[in-house]
Amino acid sequence: MQYPRHAAVLAGVGGWLPPRVVDNHELSQRLDTSDEWIRTRTGIRQRHIAAPGESTVDMAVRAGGRAIRSAGMTEVDALVLATATPDQVCPGSAPQVASGLGLGGIFALDVNAVCSGFVYALATAAGLIATGVAGRVLVIGSDTFSTLVHPDDRSTVPIFGDGAGAVVLRAGEPDEPGALGPFDLHSEGELADLLVVPAGGSKQRTSADPHDYFLSMQGTRVFRLANARMAESTRAVLDQAGLSVHEVDRFVGHQANVRILQAVAKQLGLPPERLVVNIERTGNTSAASIPLALADACCDGSLRSGHLVVLSAFGAGLTWGSTVLRWPDIKLSE
Ligand code: ACO
Secondary structure: OOOOOOEEEEEEEEEEOOOOEEEHHHHHOOOOOOHHHHHHHHOOOEEEOOOOOOOHHHHHHHHHHHHHHHOOOOOOOEEEEEOOOOOOOOOOOHHHHHHHOOOOOOEEEEEOOHHHHHHHHHHHHHHHHHOOOOOEEEEEEEEEHHHOOOOOOOOOOOOEOEEEEEEEEEEEOOOOOOEOOOEEEEEOHHHHHHEEOOOOOOOOOOOOOHHHHOOEEOHHHHHHHHHHHHHHHHHHHHHHHOOOHHHOOEEEEOOOOHHHHHHHHHHHOOOHHHEOOOHHHHOEOHHHHHHHHHHHHHHOOOOOOOOEEEEEEEEOOOEEEEEEEEOOOOOOOO
């Protein structure tokens, strides 16, 4: 089906967290860490961890189904899945998510921009809508980072959690509530080694060191870069939109560390109460973090119809980017 050129308008949102909760006290029984260290350095109190056999696709199907129902739809024309933890290295997981939702046959594509994946996937979906390839696109961020962190690594295990979040975009008008854009998106591949799983890919196929199959993170450098890039990108996207930071009602940043969100707000001159923060109960869920934060904020009423919302992310790659929208009237669904 062909559609005329249109803006991408947010029409539904949904999230899914695996039932098992691991709090900081439980972690401190097996790692050299403490609830106090994790809370004060990251803002995290607990994270949800997928059960063995519960995969990125399973969580994406749950969140995607909620977003489709929230949009009042029963089907979509295309699916873009942001993930760095697909069920298999090959093929991509999006087609399995589509089939799991009973939507086998539609366009289904994985986007791997790690923690920036959801914002990149939104831009991809908006392009599908603008070019008439699709009129309704399900965009899901789903990651199972608990499978990428070495169980004994106290510098990564406490930070990451599992989960999925999703939105539905539909073709609409650029001036209606929910219309996405502009976008500001960037990458810096020279710094890929700051956050990397060294082995198991085509460059280093095998390694004698089992740690090479898990995430290695230079946390302090990533922390500083995330602060700078998310603030720069937010300014850039607001400039493109002809808006000022004082008009922003809610800043929904990638939930990597509450101190990063606070530092970005400080640089921007944004009052801290305008930050959407749910990291204390989810940890860093990578591509799922922004849509999960949207679903949570929508649910608890802190995100309301008419709010000017900035979405901004930073992640491995390196990748980062932002977009902006006026929050539409959205009803959540089970
Ligand atoms: N418990 C106790 N102590 C710890 C722990 C822990 N879990 N982890 C590290 N430490 C120790 C370190 O060993 C170090 O000890 P030392 O001073 O004796 O050497 C000390 O605490 C300080 O360590 P730092 O790494 O300097 O701590 P920092 O304040 O930078 O916090 C953190 C670390 C939380 C990882 C922070 O750097 C951070 O959030 N980085 C950003 C992560 C991020 O944004 N990722 C986003 C992208 S994720 C993606 O795309 C996949």
